[in-house]
Amino acid sequence: MIDLSRIVKAYDVRGTVPDQLNEPVAEALGRAFVQTLRSRGEFAEKIVTAHDMRASGPALATAFANGARAEGADVLEAGLGSTDLLYYASGVLDLPGAMFTASHNPAQYNGIKLCKQGAKPVGQDTGLTEIRERAQQILDSGARVPEGELKGGLEQYSLLERYATHLLKLVDLSDIRPLTVVVDAGNGMGGYTVPAVLGSGLPLTIIPLYFELDGTFPNHEANPLEPANLVDLQAKVRATGADIGLAFDGDADRCFVVDERGEAVSPSVITAMVAVRELAKDPGATIIHNLITSKVVPEIVREHGGEPVRTRVGHSFIKAEMARTGAVFGGEHSAHYYFRDFWGADTGMLAALHTLALLGGQPAPLSALAKDYERYAASGEINSTVPDTAAKMAEVEQAFPVEIDRLDGITLSFPDGSWANVRPSNTEPLLRLNVEAPTAERMAALRDEMLAVIRR
Structure with missing residues (x-):
């Protein structure tokens, strides 16, 4: 018997396939998701799903959809997507969502990130515990939903083009100087979203690394937080004389940055840089940072007239503070970046666009820009x-x-x-x-x- 307490974590579902996470588990979680939202008075007549490039993703997403449809909810399947594409879908369509990904975990894993309407997070304190308990009861009963008893409808709908258009409306790159950009997608979803967002009509020369979608991660783990996984990107930046390198994790919701020397730029520095840009648009705004980002972040925010707010580590805490304070932006040491313009959700791609706009809007190299923010x-x-x-x-x-x-x-x-x-x-x-x-x-x-x- 599968014990869901082993795979339902503080913020999401994460387990090995098929022993911990399989189609019956996904179906039970789909039913429980809809049941829980309805019991809390949170609309669940329709949900949206997406999955990353892992081989188990489509079957798990279909099983989850069947569970939701058994409860009478309609399902919009976005198909392949990054996690921030799913958040975009949840936000722009005002629907609850389910993203099938294990992010940077090894190939044998998969998982589910859930959100409410408007990309609002689902964590232990905001419904995930109840979803786990309901799903466990469904699993323990052994009941499966016959195909002919699915009451809700099903629709496939690609959102990639709309997602790219939305991001490019938030950050204008049309007038920046030409930049050469190496992008390491790590065989993850950046290989799908980067060409759509950065691939044409911009003064960018993109040098791709590992854009082939492959959930076995044949080149290196899709976890740029580990220095070993940045080595190929750093070498390529140096070899090509590129202006900047970008590395995305498996589900492309995090973005790491390398300067023109091939040196990593810390996520705290990127947080401070983007905060300055956001404060220029919205003077006096609130900026969220977690408690293990560098002290440079609240210092820079105050120096530019903003209000820094410190929070616990974890996206559910950051998003809760974003909502409570009306913050314009938030950043974490792990390279998660949150934007009010993106429903308070995290998006590595939007952080990358801001970094490119900052770099391309002036003549200095990235290393010189970053130096002003490297105090500790x-x-x-x-x-x-x-x-x-x-x-x-x-x-x-x-x-x-x-x-x-x-x-x-x-x-x-x-x-x-x-x-x-x-x-x-x-x-x-x-x-x-x-x-x-x-x-x-x-x-x-x-x-x-x-x-x-x-x-x-």
């Missing part, structure tokens, strides 16, 4: 396996008697301006460490001191 040295996220995360965090507190904030795990603030965050994983016996300091030497020393406590 950061460790990046370091994971450690520990048997008892709560006990270990208490041990860290005792070892470092400084000011502590408990918004998400524990954040320790040191007198010299350094800080460190230690927080537990939602799904594994891991502690995640992030350290930032005024200098690389201080960062390395503090990082090593904290790891010595965490790992002893």
